[in-house]
Amino acid sequence: MNPFVFACITPHGGEIIPELSGSIPERMKLTRDSMVRLGKKMTDANPETIIVLTPHGTRIDGFFSVTNSERMFGYLEENDGYFELERIVDRELAVAITKNAQAKQIPIASINYGTAGGPISCLPLDWGCIVPLSFMPDVPIVVINPSRELPFESHLALGKVICEVVEKSEKRVALIASCDWSHAHDPEGPYGYDPAAKILDEEVVGLIRSNELEKMAELDSELIDAAKPDGIWQTLILAGAIRKEQRQIHLYSYEVPTYFGLICAEIDSFCDGDSELQ
Template sequence: MSIVFAAIAPHGLPILPELVGEGPDLMSKTRASLVELGRAAQTADPDALIVITPHGIRAEGQFTLSASAYMEGELSEQTAALMVRAHRLDKGNRVHMRRAVDRELAREIAKLASPDLPLAVLNFATADGPLSTLPLDWGTMIPLSFMPDRPVVVVQTAPSRPFEEHVRLGRAIRAACDALHRRAAVIASCDWAHAHAQDGPYGYHEDAARLDAEVERAIAAGDLERLADFPDEMIENARPDGMWQALVLAGAVPKDERHPRVLSYERPTYFGMLCAQML
């Protein structure tokens, strides 16, 4: 089996111990779950980590896939405070990350997906070498911070594209891992409804709690495909950013191979966060 680990993981910045600021317990439940997922990934011993993110380099109407030699990013405590509407912080803590890219795997995914999916393959500055470096987004850096240090492939979803295309992209990821005999870990970086609090950036809507409850039930049952059947109006009202990444994961890990285990769900601020191991 080419995919040896699969998980759904959130990406709130204060999950990282360095970025907790004045509220060290704010996301402690989620942080503990990510530590557990990281240990499971270490035991699985993958060759590469494939992260599916909603916050990477976006191209209108297209999926994107990073095929630079490296990826690099930095997160700050100030950014974390802004994202959760906390008080301004003075510590100035920062988290830096640089990872090599599994370019062979990235190109194989692109080759298998490109005949019928709109996919942009990205690089920067030079064909190879240290300057060939694209930015790492927080949707990728947060889960990677808990995972073993392996080469990465980062895939950006395309919410304007049909759900079914996201599933097909996941199948291309699986086929590429099979073709290269690559032991891969696939991580769907997902936060859920963002409309849980009136003072949050998206306000409050009662569909936020409804959607998150339905999502948790679907994930616990291993029925990721059910996410594609959620009403458009509920999705618009609740403002999740996890549906698309979870459906890519559904394509990469067939239903009969999933062993779902929800580790935690919490909503300490305006958005919901869920940790689950799927394989």
């Protein structure tokens, strides 16, 4: 059984947040509207804790990292706008995930800052968390950062551990895989243009539509390097946490309003109907 009350794949471009949309709010409107829908679904699911898988948190070479601070705080500045967010950390769940993964020889470490507890124990909240969480209910979080030095199989294995821990916790837990996709769609963008970006994003959309998330581990490494996605690793953790036979995927939207691809999708065990692409 899928132990999560709600799960989704979300992007994390700063302009998705209304306060940061600047003078062209329509640029990411499709994605923003999809995020509002996901936020309402998440609120209706009434989670006690949200686990966020982000590529932009504190990185430890060769290890997954798990937050074990008292709280997290971060802010974004974009298009002359400012947005900040603070969340309490569910340290009990974070420690359980870390210890259970370590027991299975998965390279993982918990991280903290300043003091063992109290107000100074505060890690930075990155944009991979801030953007999706800005649409979600204000509940405690656990933030997990993948490691690109580890094989894809380790990401699937960590997902299985997360599933087991959540099942045993009896808490109402939600899961977010925070993912932007290919970053080489625009020659004027910071990573330039590569035709691999369109190819990879089309493959990813197809795998999401067909509920074949595990097959992202089979994507060609040269294609990945050229397209520069940052969503594969988090999606594989989610795939390990919610097995194929336990999930249905509803693709809300895909767009490329700037130089990187944005996907919003709901993962649900109990929804009827086919995936929809707006």
